Amino acid sequence: MTxxxxxxxIRIAGPSVVTANRTWDGVVVYRTAQQGWSTVLSDAxxxxxxxDARALLAESVADDVGAVGAYIAPVELNGGVIKPGNLRxxxxxxxxxxxxxxx
Amino acid sequence: MYAYDELDRTLINExxxxxxxxxxRRLSGELTEDExxxxxxxxxxxxxxxxxxxxxxxxxxxxxxKQLRRLAHIARRYDRGxxxxxxxxxxxxxxxxxxxxxxxxxxxxxxxIHAMQTSGNNMRNVTSxxxxxxxxxxxxxxxxxxxxxxxxxTLHPEFSFLPRKxxxxxxxxxxxxxAIKIHDIxxxxxxxxxxxxxxEVLVGGGLGRTPFIAKTIKPFVHGRDILSxxxxxLRVYNQYGRRDNIYKARIKILVHELGIExxxxxxxxxxxxxxxxxxxxxxxxxxxxxxxxxxxxxxxLPHMPDELKxxxxxxxxxxxxxxxxxxxxxxxxxxxxLSLKPVGGPPGDASADQMDALADLADRxxxxxxxxxxEQNLALPHVAKRDLPQLWKALDRLGLATPNVNLVTDxxxxxxxxxxxLANARSIPIAQELTRRFANHDTADMxxxxxxxxxxxxxxxxxxxVGHIGILGVEKNGEEFYQITIGGRADENAQMGVLIGPAVxxxxxxxxxxxxxxxxxxxxxxxxxxxxxxxxxxxxxxFKERVYATR
Numbered sequence: 001m002t003x004x005x006x007x008x009x010i011r012i013a014g015p016s017v018v019t020a021n022r023t024w025d026g027v028v029v030y031r032t033a034q035q036g037w038s039t040v041l042s043d044a045x046x047x048x049x050x051x052d053a054r055a056l057l058a059e060s061v062a063d064d065v066g067a068v069g070a071y072i073a074p075v076e077l078n079g080g081v082i083k084p085g086n087l088r089x090x091x092x093x094x095x096x097x098x099x100x101x102x103x
Numbered sequence: 104m105y106a107y108d109e110l111d112r113t114l115i116n117e118x119x120x121x122x123x124x125x126x127x128r129r130l131s132g133e134l135t136e137d138e139x140x141x142x143x144x145x146x147x148x149x150x151x152x153x154x155x156x157x158x159x160x161x162x163x164x165x166x167x168x169k170q171l172r173r174l175a176h177i178a179r180r181y182d183r184g185x186x187x188x189x190x191x192x193x194x195x196x197x198x199x200x201x202x203x204x205x206x207x208x209x210x211x212x213x214x215x216i217h218a219m220q221t222s223g224n225n226m227r228n229v230t231s232x233x234x235x236x237x238x239x240x241x242x243x244x245x246x247x248x249x250x251x252x253x254x255x256x257t258l259h260p261e262f263s264f265l266p267r268k269x270x271x272x273x274x275x276x277x278x279x280x281x282a283i284k285i286h287d288i289x290x291x292x293x294x295x296x297x298x299x300x301x302x303e304v305l306v307g308g309g310l311g312r313t314p315f316i317a318k319t320i321k322p323f324v325h326g327r328d329i330l331s332x333x334x335x336x337l338r339v340y341n342q343y344g345r346r347d348n349i350y351k352a353r354i355k356i357l358v359h360e361l362g363i364e365x366x367x368x369x370x371x372x373x374x375x376x377x378x379x380x381x382x383x384x385x386x387x388x389x390x391x392x393x394x395x396x397x398x399x400x401x402x403x404l405p406h407m408p409d410e411l412k413x414x415x416x417x418x419x420x421x422x423x424x425x426x427x428x429x430x431x432x433x434x435x436x437x438x439x440x441l442s443l444k445p446v447g448g449p450p451g452d453a454s455a456d457q458m459d460a461l462a463d464l465a466d467r468x469x470x471x472x473x474x475x476x477x478e479q480n481l482a483l484p485h486v487a488k489r490d491l492p493q494l495w496k497a498l499d500r501l502g503l504a505t506p507n508v509n510l511v512t513d514x515x516x517x518x519x520x521x522x523x524x525l526a527n528a529r530s531i532p533i534a535q536e537l538t539r540r541f542a543n544h545d546t547a548d549m550x551x552x553x554x555x556x557x558x559x560x561x562x563x564x565x566x567x568x569v570g571h572i573g574i575l576g577v578e579k580n581g582e583e584f585y586q587i588t589i590g591g592r593a594d595e596n597a598q599m600g601v602l603i604g605p606a607v608x609x610x611x612x613x614x615x616x617x618x619x620x621x622x623x624x625x626x627x628x629x630x631x632x633x634x635x636x637x638x639x640x641x642x643x644x645x646f647k648e649r650v651y652a653t654r
Contacts (some may be wrong), residue, residue, distance in 0.1 A: 023129070
């Protein structure tokens with residue numbers, strides 16, 4: 001759950017994706033292998049080496065108009081299914097863990 | 104209420120036009136995010152986990168019913184139907200779209216609301232006592248001085264790029280409801296021996312990574328000199344404050360490193376050089392601002408109307424009245440606090456429907472005025488006592504009559520990891536669970552005044568350092584853990600809480616808080632001894648033993 005703001009060096013320890021927020025509305029998006037953005041995690045390009053992660057991030061950051069605040073996030077792969085790799089990314093992917101409106 | 108003049112309206116409208124152009128250029132790619140970030144921050148726009156977050160200022164916590172209805176409209180039209188009231192008299196919308204923000208700002212500007220300087224390294228919203236102008240025993244209405252400072256510091260070119268954000272709070276009552284001792288500058292309005300109005304000036308308070316209680320730099324600064332003195336402080340900060348390290352950039356660090364005496368000498372020297380400048384307020388300038396505040400045409404009403412005597416037979420009404428209704432400076436009237444802490448609800452959130460309905464109630468029962476307090480609750484400041492029973496019924500139907508003000512479930516909490524990009528751990532679910540654990544109002548009454556504050560990271564937006572019980576979320580090996588402090592307070596006797604021991608996991612936090620409360624009930628001298636006073640008398644050890652003996 002380390003803040004992306006504290007993500008100083010790019011070293012990944014497992015499968016990862018690049019995520020950001022779409023510029024015009026702020027919605028959570030994932031970088032795809034087709035050099036675009038998708039709101040669906042399963043569409044994300046998955047990288048497994050630090051070099052690939054750096055390259056994917058550089059490409060993502062260059063698309064400053066499409067999305068903002070790009071960073072590398074861990075994912076888990078279970079039988080071909082991609083899941084967020086930590087609580088922060090789970091919340092970004094699935095939404096808040098609380099009832100939105102007052103009880 | 105304060106009535107904006109043509110200059111205010113022009114300023115706000117021009118700002119909307121300017122930001123509309125900036126957003127347009129950002130979306131077209133003419134501006135990069137790096138270039139745009141400082142511009143959006145100056146208009147209260149953050150980027151959070153799920154979306155942009157839009158923070159709107161409620162200067163000195165005063166809202167008209169018309170303004171509250173507009174906030175409800177913004178929540179409904181541009182967001183997801185609710186807003187979050189913060190610890191600094193702002194409201195935040197969590198799901199705003201950048202492309203729609205200029206329209207939202209334009210709609211707010213129509214009712215005199217803006218988001219200028221609600222973020223960024225500048226002078227933030229000048230806050231005050233939510234009971235300003237109606238509290239018995241108040242020296243005078245502190246909002247007049249808040250407004251003078253707001254006008255002077257809004258878009259002030261010298262203070263638009265400070266080393267870090269800068270917050271001022273003002274109180275004019277003996278009991279500090281504005282938490283002035285945890286602000287960069289705290290101002291306590293009082294009168295000197297000659298009966299002249301002025302301020303005790305405190306400086307260098309703040310929470311976050313390095314918490315400090317503000318220190319008095321000047322026991323009395325005459326009201327006419329307050330602008331120049333505050334400006335002298337800001338100039339010293341602007342000159343010497345660190346810009347090389349964000350963690351050491353707040354004025355509290357400068358005050359700490361220089362020492363309060365040396366810092367005071369620097370300010371005095373700057374102030375001396377300024378001499379009698381244009382910043383010296385003449386009587387007419389102060390009176391001009393004072394005249395723009397309007398006060399209700401109060402009726403002459405009995406202290407104890409029949410309606411109130413009759414309603415006193417209803418124990419539910421009486422519980423609410425004793426908890427949420429406070430004396431007013433005018434006989435026959437009351438100040439009513441509306442809890443935004445329902446059992447199981449997110450602290451400080453209000454739905455658009457609640458805001459609309461509350462605006463109607465404000466029109467009917469409070470001369471169209473609503474207040475916002477730093478405790479994340481609202482207030483109706485001018486309610487005739489005869490109307491209290493009817494108002495209570497209406498508030499109860501809206502879910503705004505939970506009788507828990509200042510009690511264990513009146514929890515201050517930041518948005519935490521559910522919303523915030525800086526957070527390490529969740530705050531709101533912890534608060535929700537605690538409100539369920541202490542949902543029994545008899546139990547809460549028996550415990551008495553007890554403030555729980557929760558922050559999801561060291562930035563301390565939930566003011567955990569000064570909670571009677573403070574809860575700080577941290578991360579350990581990818582898991583949420585929480586440090587617990589006790590004995591803090593944010594009032595005129597402000598002090599930091601003391602850590603009781605190692606952090607506990609998410610699932611154990613509510614159990615630990617229950618243990619602490621049970622320990623307090625067993626240890627207090629008498630029922631009237633408040634939790635914070637028991638901690639002061641005994642220290643943290645008895646509580647620590649209770650919490651960790653079986654863990």
